[in-house]
Amino acid sequence: MKHLILAAACALSLAACSDPEAERQAQQAAEAAVQAQKEAKADEVARQYDTAVAAKDWERARMHGGSLLDIYKGTAAAARIEPGFADVKAQSDQARNLRRMQGLWQYNQIPVGTKGTQRSASIYGKQRVDVDGSGPKPVQLVFRDHPQWKQHAYLVLQAGDFRCPGGCRVQVSVDGGKPRAMAAWRPDTDEAIAMFITDHAALWKLARQAQAISIEFPVKAGGTRTVVFETGGVDASQMPWK
Structure with missing residues (x-):
């Protein structure tokens, strides 16, 4: 009896593995889970980015924005901040240069x-x-x-x-x-x-x-x-x- 149950289980497993549609759905589910996790992490970095921009802490904003566009590229958060990131980088350069000039005095x-x-x-x-x-x-x-x-x-x-x-x-x-x-x-x-x-x-x-x-x-x-x-x-x- 045990041999019959084991044989039936193996048969079902082989059937699932040989089903291309089941494999595709399983792969999509795994990719969706990975993307959801990536989106969640990107949202956290984006909140830090938004906080830095609101405080006009341009160098910190540049750091978080660069992380979004590099590590979390392809996420909704990265797509949202990308159009304005060039201005943030310019503001960061100005802030860094101002700090340098302040140190000259x-x-x-x-x-x-x-x-x-x-x-x-x-x-x-x-x-x-x-x-x-x-x-x-x-x-x-x-x-x-x-x-x-x-x-x-x-x-x-x-x-x-x-x-x-x-x-x-x-x-x-x-x-x-x-x-x-x-x-x-x-x-x-x-x-x-x-x-x-x-x-x-x-x-x-x-x-x-x-x-x-x-x-x-x-x-x-x-x-x-x-x-x-x-x-x-x-x-x-x-x-x-x-």
Whole structure:
């Protein structure tokens, strides 16, 4: 009897395995189960993506969106976010660049006895400049607010010197635009190789509004040199200037 039951079971199994329609339906059911699981996971990632977009956390949104379009490609969630993902990537690039430019600035607050606090915001040029043949060196732009010496903006060299006897002019360009002349002067001191921009307030305003400003200045070795400062990440609240 047992042999008969076993034989019948084997026969039924063979019949099912030899039925193409049954095999197709079984395969479709398995694929549907896998796709449903994939869709569920994609929906979870999509919720994180939507939350990041709503918060304008573009770099996190880019990470989740990239995951959707890569790992969960073919899901409804991936299809939904794909049309707007190029804009998210562009916003992410801008956010990353802004963070980079913010890191270029240095801010200091130093007590000056009982007179108050000296505040400064400084940034180095994008490229080093050779001003005297000794090789490229950093050029620094400093904005300073001193309780006694008041407000100033000036360039600082590491070597060489400016050519500015009795005053001179520098050429300032904003984001690659047309240059404008600004008066400058070199103080009679050897404490630092510095040249002051007379209209410090105008230069500060340009620095706050621009992504980058370039300053062309005369040097003692002859001719002029130009340096670009990527000012777009400045924190204007660090200085008590408008």
